Amino acid sequence: MEELRKRWGRCSVHTYGKVESTNVVARMLAESEEPAGTIVLAREQTAGRGRGERRWYSPPGGLYLSMVFRPSGDSLLPLTSVLASLGVVRELDRRFPGIEPRIMWPNDILSDGRKLGGVLPDATSGEKGVRFLVVGVGINVKPLGEGAPRGLARRATSLEDRACHSVDLSQVADAVVTGLERYLQAPPISADATTLDLLDRYDWLKGRRVRVSYPGQRDGIRGLSVGIAPDGALLFRPDRGALRRCTAGSVKVESE
Ligand code: BT5
Numbered sequence: 001m002e003e004l005r006k007r008w009g010r011c012s013v014h015t016y017g018k019v020e021s022t023n024v025v026a027r028m029l030a031e032s033e034e035p036a037g038t039i040v041l042a043r044e045q046t047a048g049r050g051r052g053e054r055r056w057y058s059p060p061g062g063l064y065l066s067m068v069f070r071p072s073g074d075s076l077l078p079l080t081s082v083l084a085s086l087g088v089v090r091e092l093d094r095r096f097p098g099i100e101p102r103i104m105w106p107n108d109i110l111s112d113g114r115k116l117g118g119v120l121p122d123a124t125s126g127e128k129g130v131r132f133l134v135v136g137v138g139i140n141v142k143p144l145g146e147g148a149p150r151g152l153a154r155r156a157t158s159l160e161d162r163a164c165h166s167v168d169l170s171q172v173a174d175a176v177v178t179g180l181e182r183y184l185q186a187p188p189i190s191a192d193a194t195t196l197d198l199l200d201r202y203d204w205l206k207g208r209r210v211r212v213s214y215p216g217q218r219d220g221i222r223g224l225s226v227g228i229a230p231d232g233a234l235l236f237r238p239d240r241g242a243l244r245r246c247t248a249g250s251v252k253v254e255s256e
Contacts, residue, residue: 004170008177012038020047023122023136026066030124030132036070037181041173048138050118051107057149061142062158063117063172069133069184076189077121078106078247079232082199083187084119084135085109087179089202092139092159095175099162102204105225105234105251109139110204114157116140135184137176141167190230199228209254212236212246222254 005013012034019025019042026040042064048056058064085103092101092109102110109117117139123130140158148156159167183195191199200206205225212234213220223238233245 004173007174008037008039010037010039014038014040016040016042018042018044018046021045021049021136022064022066023049023120023134026068026134026136027122027124027132030068030134034068036068036132038068039177040066049120049136051120056118056120056138057144057152058138059145059147061140061145063137063139063141063169063176065138065173065176066134066136067177067180069135069187071130071133071184071187073187073189074129076231077123078234079189079191080121080123080133080135080184080187081106081119082228082232083183083191083195084121084137084180086195086199086202087181087183088117088119088137088139088176089179090182090198091175091179092172093202095171096159096163096167099159101202103199103202104204105228106232111157111162113204115155116157116159116162133184135180137180139172139176141169141172191228191232192230196228196230203228205234205251205253210236211252211254212244212249213251214246214249217249220252225251 022040022042044060045058045064048058050056089101099111104110107119120136122134143158143161210225211220211222221238223236225236227235233247
């Protein structure tokens with residue numbers, strides 16, 4: 001770990017064997033005034049979190065990392081999720097050729113159509129807007145193995161599955177920290193043209209048939225996903241009607 005502290009040029013790197021959730025630990029540290037750039041890493045999580053009530057299966061062999069940011073303006077969803085995912089995906093792509101990681105709006109990281117990882121931003125606000133932002137990233141590094149919840153093994157993949165060689169956790173941690181810092185240290189309120197081009201390149205949903213469900217909506221709307229807007233919204237063309245935006249909700253890919 002000393003090596004990572006040196007590489008990242010900071011002392012605020014906290015490593016644990018087992019925690020409930022690195023996002024929860026990072027939030028507690030941020031509340032007690034740990035600086036921006038604080039990093040929390042765990043070997044395994046007993047109650048790893050996904051969006052809403054969902055869980056993140058976190059056995060040893062995966063990367064579970066959360067990082068604290070103190071943005072000066074408001075940090076807006078879904079742009080924060082999308083930029084964090086883009087940062088991580090670009091670095092993974094650069095360092096692990098052949099795995100072809102993609103973003104599935106707003107926070108999934110896929111490889112070969114299966115889930116390789118996910119990003120979970122958690123903003124804590126006060127009277128003057130966002131006080132701090134914790135961004136958690138989970139990446140499957142080793143194959144998930146026998147103990148995985150039923151059905152997950154089919155939908156998930158890992159870096160080692162895809163790269164066909166062993167992968168060092170600290171290399172993945174370094175990729176994630178570099179990727180998050182690139183886009184979240186001074187997050188824009190709107191993605192610029194270069195970022196939009198990159199989002200386009202890494203967008204898994206673009207050109208796919210999707211079913212988009214807005215919060216509280218059961219059935220969802222069928223259509224064609226056409227891209228990601230500068231504010232991070234998903235753009236899709238419903239089978240009936242004009243182009244629509246989605247800033248919160250869930251997306252399922254319809255079978256092709
Ligand atoms: C995510 O949520 O994809 C965000 C996951 C973020 C996890 C990190 S680990 C470090 C930090 N600390 C935390 O407590 N969390 C963050 P969501 O889009 O809601 O996806 C959750 C869904 O992914 C689950 O309902 C499962 O279907 C699936 N899933 C769970 N564990 C998985 C795994 N290890 N690999 C692939 N898919 C998984």
